[in-house]
Amino acid sequence: MNAKLPAVGFIGLGIMGRSMAGHLLAAGHDLHVYNRSREKAEDLVAKGATWHDTPGKVAAHADVVVTIVGYPHDVEEVYLGANGILAQVRAGAILIDMTTSSPALAARISAKAAERGIMALDAPVSGGDIGAREGKLAIMVGGDSAAFAAALPILQRMGTNIVLQGGPGAGQHAKMCNQIVIASTIMGVCEGLAYAKHAGLDAESVLQSIGGGAASGTQLRVMGPRIIKGDYAPGFFMEHFIKDMSIALAEAERMQLNLPGLALAKKLYEQLKAQGYGRSGTQALFKYYDK
Amino acid sequence: MNAKLPAVGFIGLGIMGRSMAGHLLAAGHDLHVYNRSREKAEDLVAKGATWHDTPGKVAAHADVVVTIVGYPHDVEEVYLGANGILAQVRAGAILIDMTTSSPALAARISAKAAERGIMALDAPVSGGDIGAREGKLAIMVGGDSAAFAAALPILQRMGTNIVLQGGPGAGQHAKMCNQIVIASTIMGVCEGLAYAKHAGLDAESVLQSIGGGAASGTQLRVMGPRIIKGDYAPGFFMEHFIKDMSIALAEAERMQLNLPGLALAKKLYEQLKAQGYGRSGTQALFKYYDK
Numbered sequence: 381m382n383a384k385l386p387a388v389g390f391i392g393l394g395i396m397g398r399s400m401a402g403h404l405l406a407a408g409h410d411l412h413v414y415n416r417s418r419e420k421a422e423d424l425v426a427k428g429a430t431w432h433d434t435p436g437k438v439a440a441h442a443d444v445v446v447t448i449v450g451y452p453h454d455v456e457e458v459y460l461g462a463n464g465i466l467a468q469v470r471a472g473a474i475l476i477d478m479t480t481s482s483p484a485l486a487a488r489i490s491a492k493a494a495e496r497g498i499m500a501l502d503a504p505v506s507g508g509d510i511g512a513r514e515g516k517l518a519i520m521v522g523g524d525s526a527a528f529a530a531a532l533p534i535l536q537r538m539g540t541n542i543v544l545q546g547g548p549g550a551g552q553h554a555k556m557c558n559q560i561v562i563a564s565t566i567m568g569v570c571e572g573l574a575y576a577k578h579a580g581l582d583a584e585s586v587l588q589s590i591g592g593g594a595a596s597g598t599q600l601r602v603m604g605p606r607i608i609k610g611d612y613a614p615g616f617f618m619e620h621f622i623k624d625m626s627i628a629l630a631e632a633e634r635m636q637l638n639l640p641g642l643a644l645a646k647k648l649y650e651q652l653k654a655q656g657y658g659r660s661g662t663q664a665l666f667k668y669y670d671k
Numbered sequence: 672m673n674a675k676l677p678a679v680g681f682i683g684l685g686i687m688g689r690s691m692a693g694h695l696l697a698a699g700h701d702l703h704v705y706n707r708s709r710e711k712a713e714d715l716v717a718k719g720a721t722w723h724d725t726p727g728k729v730a731a732h733a734d735v736v737v738t739i740v741g742y743p744h745d746v747e748e749v750y751l752g753a754n755g756i757l758a759q760v761r762a763g764a765i766l767i768d769m770t771t772s773s774p775a776l777a778a779r780i781s782a783k784a785a786e787r788g789i790m791a792l793d794a795p796v797s798g799g800d801i802g803a804r805e806g807k808l809a810i811m812v813g814g815d816s817a818a819f820a821a822a823l824p825i826l827q828r829m830g831t832n833i834v835l836q837g838g839p840g841a842g843q844h845a846k847m848c849n850q851i852v853i854a855s856t857i858m859g860v861c862e863g864l865a866y867a868k869h870a871g872l873d874a875e876s877v878l879q880s881i882g883g884g885a886a887s888g889t890q891l892r893v894m895g896p897r898i899i900k901g902d903y904a905p906g907f908f909m910e911h912f913i914k915d916m917s918i919a920l921a922e923a924e925r926m927q928l929n930l931p932g933l934a935l936a937k938k939l940y941e942q943l944k945a946q947g948y949g950r951s952g953t954q955a956l957f958k959y960y961d962k
Binding site for chain 1: 774797798799802809811832834835836838841844845847848849850851852853854855856858859860862863864865866868869870871872873876877879880881883884885886887888889890891893919922923926928929930931932933935936939960
């Protein structure tokens with residue numbers, strides 16, 4: 381370990397988190413880890429990371445604490461719970477939550493941390509498991525600009541497109557924009573391909589015609605071929621996407637902003653989840669049209 | 672003029688049609704033209720095209736007739752009207768309708784033409800005024816494969832991505848797939864940017880974060896900056912897009928296919944048209960969210 385580098389705590393070792401923590405370990409940071417199920421930490425521990433059995437104990441050993449967990453209630457427990465980060469955090473530490481979570485919760489954590497003289501950032505990501513593995517995530521950051529500057533070297537181990545979007549919660553808000561655009565876009569991709577199928581067209585030929593023009597985009601390019609093959613394996617779990625859309629819709633309602641496209645996409649996804657597709661990929665929305 | 676090249680009739684000299692006809696004239700085809708308002712033909716006539724005062728008279732002078740007009744009822748009149756193409760078409764001619772129009776009408780025109788021993792193709796395009804100007808349109812073709820082979824040299828003057836999608840009407844169906852994907856995608860782009868604005872984010876920074884990832888695509892890249900600037904100038908008229916969505920929705924209903932995203936987008940666009948935005952660009956959907 382390199383004594384000049386800050387010690388990093390990393391909480392949440394899912395598919396994304398393991399890759400991201402791995403980059404920090406590889407870069408020479410002293411790495412302290414916690415995850416709800418310990419077995420997901422074994423690879424990192426074998427490579428030199430130190431296991432702790434609560435988030436608070438991780439925080440007690442770290443100059444920078446990074447979290448990427450599941451739902452807002454998980455974020456809340458990890459930060460604010462009895463064995464959570466704020467209970468044991470070191471003076472002068474920087475906290476970075478990379479979970480896609482509620483902007484209001486991010487602001488609340490930032491305020492609670494500030495009471496203790498601690499700087500907290502919300503920094504959700506886009507780019508999926510491949511972006512995490514390659515260290516090429518887009519990272520949308522909310523919080524204090526001094527905290528952003530201090531955290532940047534850590535964030536640069538995990539991402540390439542790193543933008544400070546504003547104060548506490550602004551990173552989460554920017555991520556909501558991303559998910560809102562995607563929600564209706566996937567709906568459009570599924571509807572276009574469902575129409576192609578019903579009209580008796582060859583879907584590959586349709587993609588050849590429309591994949592390079594005004595309809596083109598990442599969702600059509602990546603999900604289109606999967607939908608045609610009937611491949612609903614998760615790149616991103618439908619149930620996690622529903623979580624994100626729920627946060628976005630709640631925030632929009634709070635702002636008195638009517639987003640009917642988002643509301644419709646969420647409704648269709650919830651129908652599919654009720655049919656057992658929650659752990660399928662987001663492209664399984666096609667099943668709504670292709671029963 | 673080059674006597675070895677087929678004489679081409681061109682009907683419909685709007686922004687797209689004038690560019691497309693210009694490529695055929697420049698390539699050396701004997702060009703015969705008609706347009707509802709004659710002044711739009713003047714440039715082409717000055718360069719050597721021959722004006723005729725009905726679609727039928729154009730057809731009487733052409734080996735290949737290309738049409739790109741407004742609405743399905745215009746297509747119907749141009750092909751099937753008393754002074755229309757089928758009334759005066761030459762034996763052995765090939766008819767190519769490049770209007771975005773009804774698949775059912777395309778099939779009807781093809782059948783009527785076949786009764787006379789004439790081959791008709793539906794060949795709507797994607798790529799807009801810039802694609803037309805640069806001769807780089809995507810062309811989605813429906814009809815007989817022999818007719819497609821015969822028409823290909825003409826189509827290659829106007830487009831680069833030219834795909835036979837199936838029998839009569841299949842080109843129109845493929846174009847509907849394109850418009851269906853775009854309809855919900857624009858809605859997503861507008862909702863994401865409306866959320867950004869309401870959340871107090873800097874929209875340029877949001878585009879910087881989300882423009883390269885899973886939300887990325889032509890609509891976000893092209894329309895995003897226009898929406899941020901409040902630039903609603905038409906790249907594609909909202910009222911023409913409503914026409915396309917109406918055709919797609921009618922076809923989907925005929926196939927008993929429920930497309931709620933498309934239906935919602937069309938409803939929102941119709942509200943805006945009623946408010947006077949019909950001649951604005953499709954990106955003016957943002958006005959629904961930003962009143």
